[in-house]
Amino acid sequence: MNKGTLKQILLITDGCSNQGEDPAAVATLAYQQGVTVNVIGILEDQQSEQPEGLEEVEEIAMSGGGVSQIVYAKSLSQTVQMVTKQAMTQTLQGVVNQELQQILGAKQEIEDLPPEKRGEIMEVVEDLGETCDLEVLVLVDTSASMHNKLPTVRDSLFDLSLSLNARMGKNRFSIYTFPGKRKEMDKIMDWTPKLDSISSVFPKLTSGGITPTGPALREAMQQFTKKRSLRNLIGREDTDVEESGY
Secondary structure, three states, X not given: OOOOEEEEEEXXXXXXXXXXXXXXXXXXXXXXXXXXXXXXXXXXXXXXXXXXXXXXXXXXXXXXEEEEEEEEHHHHHHHHHHHHHHHHHHHHHHHHHHHHHHHHOOOOOHHHOOHHHHHHHHHHHHHHHHXXXXXXXXXXXXXXXXXXXXHHHHHHHHHHHHHHOOOOOOEEXXXXXXXXXOOOOEEEEEEEOOOOOHHHHOOOOOOEOOOOHHHHHHHHHHHHHHHHHHHHHOXXXXXXXXXXXX
């Protein structure tokens, strides 16, 4: 199996988009270009029911081929890690299913195999999850209602970095927030293998009340293309970046 790079956008938000294009439509476009979109919707710890604004969380993730989860802020750290790893497994299973269909026929999937064969295939998926290269662009909603949740988000992303850096494969992270001061989103941290310095660069102030999730997702999706284009421009060979992903 060709070893490529898994590309993910991890959207962390507590509300419904209220400006710009439909974020689910943008997530579909991202998925078509090899970028999985995962979404975590954050509830206040004292909330007893899910607010209307979080209804689109699942829709965005489904459109983006990813994983969604609604979570209380206090449980965010383990959820960020779980969603990222679940999305890796889900994407890899999709790749394996495609290859099975090429070998065994259009309707064959992992679930159709005998139990012992299915177990062997899942071992391959788990191994790929440990060895493939991973790029995660974290897109954080910093609208006014997220103000009290941002320290928890920061700590969760640091824990994610520690967790994933135990893998054999290369990791690269970048962090963007939206809405941006003058554009759809602002870059908080450029691509890096570790998030050690997140405490010093993570924003302490929120941007405002609007939530332009769709436009921010579109700009986030383009960061993967821009990075590959820069590699091409300087003439440097880097095969795991040149890969279009799985």
